């Protein structure tokens with residue numbers, strides 16, 4: 001690493017101009033159900049698995065990029081440090097991490113009370 | 127002149143300089159507004175510190191290679207470039223802190239989270255005391271980064287990642303929520319870190335940890351990078367983000383100043399690994415073009431241009447070193 005190159009690139013104007021010039025994700029890339037594609041090669045065969053998640057919270061579609069990796073674990077791009085066994089767990093994590101997007105429901109001051117989740121054994125991606 | 131990066135718990139001068147410098151960068155306006163970065167809403171001046179929030183978000187949403195699947199690996203995470211990219215990012219923040227502080231020999235401090243993870247009550251560790259980073263809350267109410275809506279000079283979160291992975295404007299205090307069940311109940315411990323350096327045969331250790339990374343070069347890979355990033359093994363880097371919670375969860379995690387202390391420690395662990403195994407990196411340039419952006423001589427998503435490649439980051443000793451390596 002070259003200290004002089006670092007100092008030059010670190011100038012706020014240089015960094016800002018660089019970032020403003022980066023391609024921005026297309027504005028409508030988040031619409032529709034979250035879709036992820038797994039590809040694998042096995043014994044000379046090509047495997048392609050497309051998984052689609054249709055998720056609602058409180059009846060509203062969840063506009064999050066939920067995907068599944070080849071080992072069947074689920075992650076969401078908005079939460080880069082999360083990769084969990086169940087799509088239910090990733091949605092719970094989204095609710096905890098984005099409190100402004102999921103205002104507390106009436107009469108349910110806590111979390112973990114959502115019905116239909118039997119624990120951590122459920123594989124959303126498998 | 128190379129600077130020395132020190133432990134923020136023991137080097138209180140570095141701590142005070144860091145806190146002061148962060149608050150200065152939070153108040154320093156750039157010439158560009160939110161509109162220039164495609165952030166919806168009224169055009170609002172973007173401040174220097176918040177450029178790092180935008181950069182982290184954009185590097186995450188840059189599929190690598192262009193046109194690839196950003197869910198598989200991106201310009202900063204889930205692949206070999208994870209450590210080089212964050213090294214460049216820290217270098218640029220450190221240079222900005224040196225500039226606003228007028229202290230060319232300032233070295234970014236690190237937070238040795240594995241030491242705190244071994245405590246009975248990590249949430250009461252010194253790093254969260256008012257003289258360091260302040261504690262948890264929505265928003266936090268102690269320490270140097272407390273929000274006061276009426277004081278334009280107070281620390282505030284202005285740009286964040288939304289669940290749909292777009293950037294949006296906000297004006298609120300910093301949030302932390304330690305040890306939530308949906309995040310992580312615990313921090314990595316000293317024993318977890320020791321495992322990362324244990325290359326003895328199983329069941330004691332894992333000889334693959336002597337190698338930087340392995341095919342398929344993603345969040346499922348064997349090897350040191352993925353162990354430290356935390357998709358394999360005890361969870362290290364990822365686990366710290368999840369344990370701190372709040373603003374450390376989303377892709378806009380540089381919003382929390384503890385982000386840089388955390389990543390400085392991640393970088394220090396990488397240095398500790400290279401001290402044992404040499405300044406080596408994989409994959410090389412013979413790897414598939416589908417890995418463009420992660421191979422040793424590919425440009426990193428950074429303002430340094432094509433000269434900044436993973437190879438160029440492997441030896442940072444002209445820029446900085448650490449007082450102690452793990």
Ligand SMILES: [Cu+2]
Nearest residue numbers: 182202203212
């Ligand atoms: Cu990161």
